[in-house]
Amino acid sequence: CSDPQLVAKGYQGGVPMGGDLAAKPRAAKAPTFVVNALQDAGAPGRAGTPLQRVQIVKGWVDTQGDVHERVVDVAGGPNDASVDLATCEPRGEGHKQLCSVWSDPSFDAKQRAFYYARVLENPTCRWSQHVCAANKVDCSDPSHVPPGLAACCSPEQAPTLQERAWTSPIWYSPAK
Numbered sequence: 001c002s003d004p005q006l007v008a009k010g011y012q013g014g015v016p017m018g019g020d021l022a023a024k025p026r027a028a029k030a031p032t033f034v035v036n037a038l039q040d041a042g043a044p045g046r047a048g049t050p051l052q053r054v055q056i057v058k059g060w061v062d063t064q065g066d067v068h069e070r071v072v073d074v075a076g077g078p079n080d081a082s083v084d085l086a087t088c089e090p091r092g093e094g095h096k097q098l099c100s101v102w103s104d105p106s107f108d109a110k111q112r113a114f115y116y117a118r119v120l121e122n123p124t125c126r127w128s129q130h131v132c133a134a135n136k137v138d139c140s141d142p143s144h145v146p147p148g149l150a151a152c153c154s155p156e157q158a159p160t161l162q163e164r165a166w167t168s169p170i171w172y173s174p175a176k
Helices: 006-013 127-134
Strands: 032-038 051-061 067-076 082-084 089-091 097-103 113-121 164-166 170-172
Touching: 006 032, 032 051, 032 067, 032 113, 051 097, 067 097
Parallel strands: none
Antiparallel strands: 032 097, 051 067, 051 113, 082 089, 113 164, 113 170
16 A cells, blocks of 8 residues: 555556456466545544444355455554534544555455445434434433434434445456
8 A cells, every 4th residue: 555656557457447457367366355445534624533444345145146245444443532422523443545455355256246435434413313302302201202203212213323425336257
């Protein structure tokens, strides 16, 4: 990831998102993927959310026709990031940028497959939790919950979420 020619090399010999990898002979090495993700800059008065991890998702169909999927963390990983539900202030660390080079250790040149990258941000408050926090809803005493805000205390309403972004897949088909 620190190679100053990384992007130029990718354009020269790589496959763009949504593209097809060339079929490889039986003894071929696994394809190598480069993933580089940057934290969203945010908006005036509201910073973007730090990144937690980058994953590669591989999908394939085996010889019996069963569909499989494997998710691999390739940069970053689980962290202690959380959110103060009373204020919606983020807690914990994250990353401004994550970059990784990854090769599939279980690549089979005879098997169709697809790969895509998924980027996860640290957790944030759901929009509805911002409303609950701004109105200082205290669910410990349901009789004091303001009218129209009972959903703040509902167990079905998750107070946080974790935003994700993903790429178009890159497809691999073996030679016929």
